[in-house]
Amino acid sequence: MRRRDFLKFMGVAAAGLGLQSVTKAAASRTKPNILLIFADDLGYGELSAQGCLDIPTPNIDSIAKNGMRFTQGYVTHPVCSPSRAGLMTGRYQHRFGFEHNPGPEAYAEPDFGIEPKEITIAERLKTFGYKTGLVGKWHLGFRPECQPQACGFDEFFGFLSGANNYHADKRKNRRPILNNGEEIQEQEYLTDAFGREAVKFIEKHKKHPFFLYLSFNAVHAPLEATDEDMARFKEIEDRKRRIYAGMTEAMDRATGKVLDTLRRLKLEEKTLVFFISDNGGPTSQTTSSNKPLRGYKGQMYEGGVRVPFLIQWRGKLPAGKVYDYPVSTLDVHATAIAAAEQKILSDWKLDGVNLLPFLKGKNKKRPHETLYWRVGAKFAIRHGDWKLLLERDEPEPQLYNLAADISETKNLAEEKREKTKQLQDLFDHWSSQMEPARWIRRVSRTQADGKTGRTRGQITEGEKNIEPRLKPSGQAGDVE
Numbered sequence: 001m002r003r004r005d006f007l008k009f010m011g012v013a014a015a016g017l018g019l020q021s022v023t024k025a026a027a028s029r030t031k032p033n034i035l036l037i038f039a040d041d042l043g044y045g046e047l048s049a050q051g052c053l054d055i056p057t058p059n060i061d062s063i064a065k066n067g068m069r070f071t072q073g074y075v076t077h078p079v080c081s082p083s084r085a086g087l088m089t090g091r092y093q094h095r096f097g098f099e100h101n102p103g104p105e106a107y108a109e110p111d112f113g114i115e116p117k118e119i120t121i122a123e124r125l126k127t128f129g130y131k132t133g134l135v136g137k138w139h140l141g142f143r144p145e146c147q148p149q150a151c152g153f154d155e156f157f158g159f160l161s162g163a164n165n166y167h168a169d170k171r172k173n174r175r176p177i178l179n180n181g182e183e184i185q186e187q188e189y190l191t192d193a194f195g196r197e198a199v200k201f202i203e204k205h206k207k208h209p210f211f212l213y214l215s216f217n218a219v220h221a222p223l224e225a226t227d228e229d230m231a232r233f234k235e236i237e238d239r240k241r242r243i244y245a246g247m248t249e250a251m252d253r254a255t256g257k258v259l260d261t262l263r264r265l266k267l268e269e270k271t272l273v274f275f276i277s278d279n280g281g282p283t284s285q286t287t288s289s290n291k292p293l294r295g296y297k298g299q300m301y302e303g304g305v306r307v308p309f310l311i312q313w314r315g316k317l318p319a320g321k322v323y324d325y326p327v328s329t330l331d332v333h334a335t336a337i338a339a340a341e342q343k344i345l346s347d348w349k350l351d352g353v354n355l356l357p358f359l360k361g362k363n364k365k366r367p368h369e370t371l372y373w374r375v376g377a378k379f380a381i382r383h384g385d386w387k388l389l390l391e392r393d394e395p396e397p398q399l400y401n402l403a404a405d406i407s408e409t410k411n412l413a414e415e416k417r418e419k420t421k422q423l424q425d426l427f428d429h430w431s432s433q434m435e436p437a438r439w440i441r442r443v444s445r446t447q448a449d450g451k452t453g454r455t456r457g458q459i460t461e462g463e464k465n466i467e468p469r470l471k472p473s474g475q476a477g478d479v480e
Contacts, residue, residue: 031209033271040220043281043288059256063310072326073309090333090350097438109439113141122152125211136215157197166190166224195254218251241287277307294408300380300389381427388423
């Protein structure tokens with residue numbers, strides 16, 4: 001039995017891990033619900049609230065209208081799986097060697113998955129009396145001990161891998177849809193199905209504090225939309241863009257149904273809502289726009305790591321406010337715990353912070369002075385308004401002042417050598433405290449059969465710069 005399962009079974013307090021016995025107060029109806037909506041591969045510029053002109057997103061935009069929109073919301077990694085590991089734990093995923101995507105399930109290395117010793121936000125909230133549910137994409141492990149219901153989720157409806165087909169008539173290429181461990185044949189368009197199941201979860205637990213992680217695979221490839229949704233965008237001539245628009249429409253509609261359910265059940269003021277994307281958009285693959293940012297999914301430029309980031313808590317947080325200091329998905333964990341009126345312990349060693357004092361205006365400082373990213377030899381660090389990054393195939397790091405140059409067009413590394421060295425030293429110090437990558441992304445049986453002789457934690461010279469190869473959209477599993 002895993003340590004976390006043993007502690008839950010025994011019902012003992014484990015303050016160092018944040019696993020505490022459930023009290024009547026913790027289960028009180030006064031505690032807010034936590035709704036975390038996570039989009040997949042949604043570019044920075046792809047919401048109406050973010051400046052998108054050809055695809056309206058009124059339901060998602062309503063979260064910004066009734067809450068707060070962040071102009072500098074960051075993820076911890078420019079691709080899916082590691083980004084989600086940081087989100088779930090509130091810790092840089094590098095602390096436990098989760099540095100790369102796994103590749104398709106058939107080729108993933110055996111030890112891929114979130115470490116059993118790491119405590120997820122679902123586990124913490126569950127021990128505080130919350131009902132916990134995941135609807136959608138997981139992508140944090142295939143082995144039983146790494147699956148959602150072993151990581152704190154009472155209920156799980158979705159799939160384990162990095163991508164999936166949306167239409168039931170393409171079932172031969174569709175990853176299994178799991179309903180609490182049982183494979184089912186889902187017939188509805190997948191984004192609509194996830195919206196449906198999220199509504200069911202809220203209705204089921206309306207009288208009890210709940211944490212719902214609604215993890216869309218939209219708008220990740222493959223590009224598949226319903227004819228009805230595509231018909232709404234006849235004015236878009238580019239067929240690829242029109243399909244993408246239909247996929248976005250479906251995600252916005254599903255989000256709207258979930259938000260409408262909160263209103264109908266009079267839970268809107270009792271629910272803290274997050275809407276975030278897991279990384280930047282893969283522009284050439286899906287047409288997703290990261291404007292005005294440079295770069296795209298997989299890159300260390302802003303377009304890879306700065307994402308749409310919205311928060312709503314009616315009556316508790318300001319409405320219609322734009323927040324301009326950098327925040328991170330690392331902060332979701334701590335903010336949710338604080339909203340649940342629980343103490344955040346230093347022993348948890350969270351890298352994120354509780355955003356509530358900052359958003360309520362009680363703390364005027366930046367939530368983060370420094371943020372870090374690492375993918376093999378590629379890296380980035382943001383310190384204040386300065387950002388140093390090393391991209392693939394580039395000989396030297398690049399330095400940008402994001403306050404003056406959001407699109408990262410003027411490299412100041414030569415001109416500002418002292419600043420370059422300062423940020424390089426900061427990054428090197430942080431990186432030295434992180435664990436080596438426990439696996440790399442595998443895309444073939446040859447890679448996965450162990451013939452390289454690589455042992456755990458070792459990365460060969462040729463693997464240091466590994467990153468996703470973005471292919472034209474096709475069947476599920478082509479890219480992650």
